[in-house]
Amino acid sequence: MSGCFFLDHAGEVLLTRNQDALSWKFLDSSDCERRNCLGIRNSENLKTEIKFSDIYAVEFANYGVVHSPKLGIRHAKECRLLKTREMYRFTVHGFQSSTKEPCLWKLATFTFGHTDLQTCQSWMDQLNYSLIKEIERPRHLLVFVHPKSGKGNGSKIWETVSKIFNLAKVNTKVVLTERAGHAFDVMASIQNKELHLYDGIIAVGGDGFFNEILNGYLLSRLKVPLPPSPSDSFNSFQSRGSSSVPESGDAVHETDQKEHFPLLPDSNQEVMNFRAFNGSCEGIEGPDHPFNGERPRFGLIPAGSTDAIVICTTGARDPITSALHIILGRKIFLDAMQVVRWKTASTSTIEPFIRYAASFAGYGFYGDVISESEKYRWMGPKRYDYVGTKVFLKHRSYEAEVMFEEAEAENAKASPHTRSKRWPFRNTTRSEKIPCRAKCSICNSKTEDGKIISTRPNARWCRTRGRFLSIGAAVMSNRNERAPDGLVVDAHLSDGFLHLILIKDCSLPKYLWHLTELAKKGGEPLNFEFVEYHKTRAFTFTSIGEESVWNLDGEIFEAHHLSAQVLRGLIPLFASGPEFRFDYEDDLKKVLDNRPYKYSRRMVILQRWKPIISPSFPSRIPFWIILKDLPLHYWKKELLYSIGNEIGDLKTHELSAMAAKIKVEIDGLKPLTK
Numbered sequence: 001m002s003g004c005f006f007l008d009h010a011g012e013v014l015l016t017r018n019q020d021a022l023s024w025k026f027l028d029s030s031d032c033e034r035r036n037c038l039g040i041r042n043s044e045n046l047k048t049e050i051k052f053s054d055i056y057a058v059e060f061a062n063y064g065v066v067h068s069p070k071l072g073i074r075h076a077k078e079c080r081l082l083k084t085r086e087m088y089r090f091t092v093h094g095f096q097s098s099t100k101e102p103c104l105w106k107l108a109t110f111t112f113g114h115t116d117l118q119t120c121q122s123w124m125d126q127l128n129y130s131l132i133k134e135i136e137r138p139r140h141l142l143v144f145v146h147p148k149s150g151k152g153n154g155s156k157i158w159e160t161v162s163k164i165f166n167l168a169k170v171n172t173k174v175v176l177t178e179r180a181g182h183a184f185d186v187m188a189s190i191q192n193k194e195l196h197l198y199d200g201i202i203a204v205g206g207d208g209f210f211n212e213i214l215n216g217y218l219l220s221r222l223k224v225p226l227p228p229s230p231s232d233s234f235n236s237f238q239s240r241g242s243s244s245v246p247e248s249g250d251a252v253h254e255t256d257q258k259e260h261f262p263l264l265p266d267s268n269q270e271v272m273n274f275r276a277f278n279g280s281c282e283g284i285e286g287p288d289h290p291f292n293g294e295r296p297r298f299g300l301i302p303a304g305s306t307d308a309i310v311i312c313t314t315g316a317r318d319p320i321t322s323a324l325h326i327i328l329g330r331k332i333f334l335d336a337m338q339v340v341r342w343k344t345a346s347t348s349t350i351e352p353f354i355r356y357a358a359s360f361a362g363y364g365f366y367g368d369v370i371s372e373s374e375k376y377r378w379m380g381p382k383r384y385d386y387v388g389t390k391v392f393l394k395h396r397s398y399e400a401e402v403m404f405e406e407a408e409a410e411n412a413k414a415s416p417h418t419r420s421k422r423w424p425f426r427n428t429t430r431s432e433k434i435p436c437r438a439k440c441s442i443c444n445s446k447t448e449d450g451k452i453i454s455t456r457p458n459a460r461w462c463r464t465r466g467r468f469l470s471i472g473a474a475v476m477s478n479r480n481e482r483a484p485d486g487l488v489v490d491a492h493l494s495d496g497f498l499h500l501i502l503i504k505d506c507s508l509p510k511y512l513w514h515l516t517e518l519a520k521k522g523g524e525p526l527n528f529e530f531v532e533y534h535k536t537r538a539f540t541f542t543s544i545g546e547e548s549v550w551n552l553d554g555e556i557f558e559a560h561h562l563s564a565q566v567l568r569g570l571i572p573l574f575a576s577g578p579e580f581r582f583d584y585e586d587d588l589k590k591v592l593d594n595r596p597y598k599y600s601r602r603m604v605i606l607q608r609w610k611p612i613i614s615p616s617f618p619s620r621i622p623f624w625i626i627l628k629d630l631p632l633h634y635w636k637k638e639l640l641y642s643i644g645n646e647i648g649d650l651k652t653h654e655l656s657a658m659a660a661k662i663k664v665e666i667d668g669l670k671p672l673t674k
């Protein structure tokens, strides 16, 4: 389907409706420059296509003015007085991602005019028909707004984005919270029948607020086997005839998950067979149970102090971007951490109490910061900087014991290719630095059994005991403005792992060094001898002292005995993952653009790179490398580029993951010869 229209502020176009996009071609060649009166390119009008999946509304704009500029600097004077014509119009509402920040989505509108009303109407009908086919889009949403979130802007932020929801004809039922716990109570008490009326639950607030909503939903509905308690693990270890407490990091115990089945009063004693990737689950009792069918999708519009979850899942901290992810029905699955407190204090009786976290659980430094910062809530987001410094200077360490399930395959993979150059105080293994991105292959790799609980029945457990400045378990990377790469670069949104970081007691300057590495882009915060980093599916924690405060998604959680496990892909979320570019990708482009690039005899087939290429593409060897006549820093870049060229069918994120691995490896290599 195609026809001639006037595109407002651009000129006459041939508009075509393709299978999955609306595209247009300028009919007047002088329009090609698409500059405004000052000769500045109008990037919005430069666009000549918009995919249906990126259109959130099509609106009839009645009879009115369509501007068509006289273009070029020659016409600058006339340009101020744009040529105008009156005609029937319809507007296509979509978004454009910023070239500098591809994750940041900006609203874009395209108004097309035609003298014939019927033509406009028939195009509108066709476009609306195409949009109806976007079945993943929500129609009815339950929205919780935390008015005091972050800088107290929650209501204002909702007011701004609600206009986009209205335009997209998404119905919203809004609950403005009046107190802490309000959203939790609504989610816990809402009948499943009513919940099914909504296509999603949206939080306008921070990570803590999202956590509250998630817990309100999950606590009364999700019943899964609990992770082993610390004493279960330890007793089991002792009953196998060993009484010694091995040194830190020693593997001490093989545990059988069957001994530690659910303690929830009415939970099913079977391991429930959840499917992590299609949103449906099996094995849950009750036909009315929401876990029987499609789980509601959650959404988060950032208004908080940190907003790490939004940054990790959309790549931007921007309410409009998040609103568009929701309206356009983007979908990913997030891992969640099930945390069980067995004892609140050393003298308490054992009483399991469950909470879920979507981003992070932290102890020691993190617990102290969160409990102290509650006193300074009036300071807004700045409280974290102030309290962080105060807690850092106190330099308190805590004695504790941590046991964690060893993820053998992953740990084996991490070495030796992830060895880095030797630094003083540095650890021998470090993270692989493959960040999670949109359509991430790591997150989309299915588990063999497809279960959300992926702890292994006969997994080995390791134990470490000592004094710690902090203990952190990250479900996702937790990128935020204070830690641009996150707490753990390698932590993916749905990789089925908890990323355990143990910071052993060390001097204040060393700890400061670690924190500085955390705060800088490309830093190496895990690469210290006093930092242990483990990928695990479950861990237990026992405090040796009296006090014990954890930080769960930015909220206080007192726990003396605690265990946690990852639930893979538990949370369906309106997002598509961060679409960011690595710095070196830009460098590579520059190298390519600035010098003539010829494939010639300078290429060498490089079979020996095979072991470091991700297992998903070993068969696509050969890779090419350009070596000769180039300074070292050039060929590093060209290597990465040429690999990309040779494997043209690889998706960008796969290529980047591979390039990131190679980049690490390359640091330790001498230049190669033919």
Ligand SMILES: Nc1ncnc2c1ncn2[C@@H]1O[C@H](COP(=O)(O)OP(=O)(O)OP(=O)(O)O)[C@@H](O)[C@H]1O
Binding pocket: 146, 147, 148, 149, 150, 151, 177, 178, 179, 180, 181, 182, 204, 205, 206, 207, 208, 209, 210, 212, 303, 304, 305, 306, 307, 308, 553, 554, 555
């Ligand atoms: N109306 C309200 N008044 C007071 N507290 C509220 C209200 N609504 C929700 N809360 C509580 O405020 C807590 C913090 O909310 P939120 O996470 O939005 O803000 P934040 O702490 O500023 O942001 P972040 O978690 O990103 O650091 C939530 O756990 C929630 O229980």
